[in-house]
Amino acid sequence: MIWFLTIALPLLAAIITAFIPAGRRGSGLFFVSATLPAIWLGLVDESGVTAQWFLLESHFSLDTPRRILLLLTGILWATSALFAGSYLKDDARRGEFSFYFGAAMAGNFGLLVSAEAASFYTFFALMTFASYGLVIHSRTPFARRAARIYLVMAIIGELFLITALYLAVKSAGSMLLADIPPALAEDPNGPIIFFLGLIGFGVKVGAIPLYFWLPLAHPAAPAPASAVLSGAMIKAGLVGWMHFAPVGLVEWTSLSFLMVSLGFTAALGAAIIGLTQVDPKTNLAYSSISQMGVMTVILGIGLYGGIPGGLILPALALYAYNHGTAKALLFLGTALPARVGGFWRILMWAGLGTGVLAIAGGPLTGGLWTKYLLKTFLGETSLPGAQTFLILLTLSAITTTLLLSRFLHLLHRIEAPSENAVPAFILPWILLLLAGGWWTLSPALLPTGLMNHITKENGIMVFFWNRFTNWSALWPITVGIVVMAFTLRFATLNLWPAKKPLLPPGDFLHIILLAGDLFAKLLRKGISLLESGLHSVQGPEQIFYRVTDNKRTSQISDSAETTLRRWEFVGIGFFIFFLTLLLLL
């Protein structure tokens, strides 16, 4: 029942809040209640169920990594819904917003609890297409363009995804997602199938080179929608990868290297491109690409083998939890500076600072711990070059800090309200702050196996207070902050763009679009040539008109028609027809 409610309640809430005026007023509360089953499933280990009536027989169950992600997803949707209820109170299209919001929420929960290919794909698609409505919400030309690019990329992703699913289901001989990784490990075509899945889900994850829609679409949506897009929905792609990846079962050297290098390219490159932006939300979107790059690295290591999936996948989910909560906090935070004044501003800056530190892996944050998990696996893997990767990871901490302190600076430029104002939506924001990455240390989320593996007998708090780990986390961040502070302080060094981004958001998308324009022009020319050709040679469809438009034929058929159209004579026609039939046989 609870599995069913997890999906049904958001859909119900979508309908109530979109079409019923009373529901519209209490949309925040309706949506929060709709997330409760998901949060419950994220906290309590329930046994799975089979729904024989749904699609092609669906199964719903959870494993540890997906349970962690479900909890994250539930929290983010709940807080964002509360936030949206107050933030979009006077929005003319809030009913529509609620509809797409609820549908995307149902899809997001559904894909996490699905343990079988058809329902997983169903909910993945539901989420993808429903969030189109969130991206286009403001109806500005910018949002329309972002939504269009989002949709095109989403469809390309879906096509790769369905191919990968066809092949994987055929290879596994079963619709259960849990059967896919072992089957791919055995199948000689396994790497190819995984690669297709890598592309299909890579669109959602924002993996290089499929990321360019993301810096356009995530910022285009209203703040609460951006928060769930960048905090929760982006992780759906990660879940998809986890369903396909035979972590610990195979040694796919080239795929492993591919993922690690793409991951690091994203981790460092996206942060650097993000620095050239002037919109705080675009800045954050690039940070998401960068952080998803780090997660790509972890999964890539898993494909090299040696480390069991039972350790890597929960660690990955914990990393996602920390990133998701912090990223949503920052995205929601972009709505605050213009509305929060006086004393509350201190709280706001403290919260935003915590979020930034958590993403950068600062001392005494959940980010420190989740990044430490990754470092442990980098230390353990036999993947060649792991030492370089450790350096790259430290470097990424510096670039992330640079990127996010730049984000804080961009927020700082927003003018504060004069009076001691505080909007109602600061409450869900504070709740989200409390639900942050520290929880990744708690036994509710952390599987014992993973904890024992990482901390040995020392216990987790000893690690957390450890001076060395905190110091090694502190210095890259300090470097980042100091560099940013210096460049901002001294005018000669302050080369940061102030009004226009150095690179347009979506960077190399513009090269694609240019090439696409050229191609479209050629195509159009080709088609017009073809069309004129068709007219001159009387193409397949035209040939028939030549016969039918011929005067004589039309005369004959006209007279036939007048007879036929007088339906009274149809009976005679049939009589003759049957007579001929009888005579012929």
Next chain:
Amino acid sequence: METTSILPLLILGSSFIPGTLILLLREDQSSQRTFLNIFGAVAKVSLIALVFAGYMRGEDYTFVFSLAPGLNFTLRVDLLGLFFATLSAVLWLITTLYAIGYLEGGRHRRRFFAFFSYCITASTGIALSGDVVTFFIFYEFLTLSTYPLVVHLGTDKAVNAGRTYLWYTIGGGTILFLGVVGLSVIAGPIHFGQTEIIASLISENATQLAILFFLMLAGLAVKAAIFPLHSWLPISMVAPAPVSALLHAVAVVKAGAFGIIRLVYDVYGIETAGYMNLLTPLAVFAAFTIIYGSVRALFQDDFKRRLAFSTVSQLSYIALGVAITGVLSSTGAIVHLVHQGIMKITMFFAAGIVAETYGFYKISEMNGIGRRMPLTMGAFAIAVFGMIGLPPVAGFISKWYLGLGAIETGSYWVVLVLLGSSALNAAYFLPIIYRAWFCEPVQELVPRRRSGRLETQALMLIPVVVTGLLSLAAGVFAAVAGSPLSIAREIAERLYLL
């Protein structure tokens, strides 16, 4: 020994008799006409339900009437036939309601509804035919009974379209006739399902049988709108919306597709056809049609024309599924018979409603229409997602089975065709959704031509909502016993186990 039952004949009579009675009524006796229509449609659905239940209990319903020595008129009930007959009957009932609303106050309604009934009689006749000759009789009956519907409006355009329609279908019928006669000469009377007759002849008459196969296939391909014999379909969309809806969903095009299924599965047999290499050309033509139809649809601005080209494309899914050997692809093909029907009828209903209520015929006029008619365009959106193959709508189930079936036999190129078609479907359908829901209307106030408290006349609105929900339910509840998928799977499994 065959038992004779009058029930199949009654099923045909349930539309034929009301049709004839309607002809005897005066034009202005509209309430009597409506009564006859609805009575016939309900009777047909009930009778088919009765037969279905009996068939599931293991009863046999056969009606044989000797036309001449060695030439029987045979109606026989089997699962595939019942499947198609159910689709026809249910959609006829829904379309009748729609047509009553659509044609309110129109001219020549007597003629319209009479031939509408005849058309569905032919369609059920095709479904229940027990042998090749009976099938052919109803196939031709269908051609003639749809012609007055195509030319219903009586405009030059309609008459021209009707002419083209006749040229194509009569031509196709003639070719089919040659094939049927040839087959009867070589193999004698063939009941559907007696695949062993052809199988025993292939050693001696291989060439003749192959030629006859392609003759009959060509005859059927005209109605199934397989390239290059599809041109009549986009032209005959000048017919009123309920006709287009029925034409594109059940009656004419499905008769062709159903005929192809019968020809391959129940006349030649899938093994024989595969052994004689007859299916590869069919697969190639079907695949090409899928892409060709979609590409043509991209460039149409006329709403119904775009839908028509989409039909051309979607129908060939059935032919493609038939051409690939395997339980999965056969299931996909058979289930698409129903799925395409309910999705496409929803689309044509919606197109008709938009045209009748606001006078919008072109896609470029439809900005913001979703706000004005949310239920209509909501149902349309469901159908669009189904056509693209997105879950949980019915079209996804068809595509899932077709795709898995293609991979099972190693025909990876078919998967590429399916993907290409999905992408193209998205490219020509999603802009409609975008305009309807995400663009602001160009004119604030457009006069409404149809009154009513709802967004349009209730009799037109209810059918579109019902078929939209059916498209959704056929996907969401695909695993439930009694769903189109479960029946299609059973038909396919019987084919391969026998």
